[in-house]
Amino acid sequence: MELSGAEIVVQALKDEGVEYVWGYPGGAVLHIYDAVFKQDSVRHILVRHEQAATHAADGYARATGKVGVVLVTSGPGATNAVTGIATAYMDSIPMVVLTGQVPTPVIGSDAFQEVDTVGITRPCVKHNFLVKRVEDLADTIKKAFYIAASGRPGPVVVDIPKDVTDPNIRIPYRYPDTVEMRSYNPVEKGHLGQIRKAVEMMIEAERPVIYTGGGVVLGEASAELTELVRTTGFPITETLMGLGAFPSSDPLFIGMLGMHGTYEANMAMHETDVLIAIGARFDDRVTGKIAHFCPNAKIIHIDVDPASISKTVRVDVPIVGQVKSVLADMLRVLRDNTRRPDPSRIAAWWDRINGWRKLDCLRYEQGSDAIKPQYAVETLYKVTRDDDFYLTSDVGQHQMFAAQFYPFEKPRRWINSGGLGTMGFGLPAAMGVQQAFPDATVACVTGEASIQMCIQELATCKQYSLPIKVVLLNNGYMGMVRQWQEFFYDGRYSHSYVDALPDFKMLAESFGHVGMRIDRPGDLEAAYREAFGMKDRMVFMDIIVDPAENVYPMIEAGKGHHEMHLSPHLSSDRELA
């Protein structure tokens, strides 16, 4: 079969089993777009800004576990995509981004719409390629998918000069079945000796804590993790990225940890003697001040990326391998071992944790006036709990409230930008999720500041009839910025008030969607029920919430887990701790 470079790109995507490509055309990719036009097995979704293409592909990848694919043009097409590439990189999301480039003879001449895409993206990709010969195209795309999805996943950019896709140059096409790269060999199995050592340490533990992150979700290891937690009876806490890997309703789950984690999770971290970190990377939002981090603990760390181990926190038993495989081995070693953790010691530890739990650190008071954002999320849960439900989020207070108040029971259901904290992520990510699961209920919780960063995608949602539900917690401020300014800048709210807001209800309607505005707590549940009842329409809910509400508990940057700010509602109960 003889194909042109442009046809090779499309055929390679078909051979990879790609269903959707999110993109935006432009000069350097016109040959490819012509090849896209002539077929219908790879479906192209036209976004309204390249950043949204990357977030949509990213949301698709997070929800399905498959590689998200993006196609954009050179120059501004590529630079607009960079935010989304960096977002995926920080959260280890498999993605292949195809960027057009000016023709090879003019590379380096400051040609129209030329940028050094490989140079610009280098620090925020797992790997990137510039394809200079059409003969290299198929092999390079195969490598890109392999690198993106294997080991610790991540985005891979393939930069394709226009002449490489010339429709008049046709070469024999064969898509490789496998990839051999002497310089890239991700590990699979963990070291059995290390696993045995970890199990011994777990059996001896008096105050163990299992701390898990996004790696468990990415590594499809929820079943193994759930078995490990239930077998040992150890408390489990999850990072923002790890939520849903273990069912949140299980009493062994003690909540999210870190800056806005629960009191019980952070106190347990502070007092644990054996910490079992699984697919988590000791992010600064999780650890707080390193010097105060788990001061009494021996640390076991399971991770697929050796560079994650002892990067910020020194660990005692490193285990490098795929989380799923390591946990399966760990369960086997545990089963074969006649010794078990001492039930009375573990019971005593649970007594202590349950004491912290009594504080009910997430408690808030919903009066009859302003809607509390916490109440908005809790009511969202009440209305959607029985649905096949996915929740994407933007970045800020609403993200933390959602993480705290929406109990996720399954992995890949909570989709948000954790590492990079990219405002504007939520709506396009929801598009990717809804595209992957047309019959599922997909909602995007957002703020009035975040949503305006990719608001143009309301048009994409209309064009592709995506019935996403936008849950806008509108407090008129960049809430998290406002909270920090209240706490640390004596209430000088420098540029955090979001003035000149549009009428979101009318805005949504102008895009052809259903708009709603809700400002009374008593109306909220009925409004949700009405909105989520419209299965085939996008509904944009502008929910006016209390502008003064803060996210608690909170650990200030640079403080330890035991130094939480608690909600003022709880101040009289502190002795419980």
Next chain:
Amino acid sequence: MRHIISVLLENEAGALSRVAGLFSARGYNIESLTVAPTEDATLSRMTLVTTGDEAIIEQITKQLNKLVDVVKLVDLSEGAHIERELMMIKVRADQAMRDELKRLADIFRGNIIDVTDVSYTIEMTGDGAKLDAFIRVLDPDLIIETVRSGPLGIARGGKRLAI
């Protein structure tokens, strides 16, 4: 502490910038870096000298290994090894100074590789300390220009860095 790390990497466009970019992005020190293809034209060998405590050096080697273009690496400082650096130094050599400069070059086992009416260019190899010492014995006013390659390193004995 000073470490000298040898890296075998794919001889691909951009591989060098991935290494250099890693050091700047993560704030690691880089004292010198030399790179050239090996007898296997698909591979380049890089020698880089860096400083940092044990934890930083561990991160540097892990992060280097994580780069897709890096095939293999070794921290030569962990074992017995040899370092050599090449220097070319151009000095003012008027009639009165010529014999003295020749003598000094001989003492340091340097070769004069270019001669003009007014200058000598001396080629010298050795470890960094030797080259520093040679520069110190010269009157600074005599030095026109120096160029140094940065150290190259290789392990002693039968050990090898190869694929």
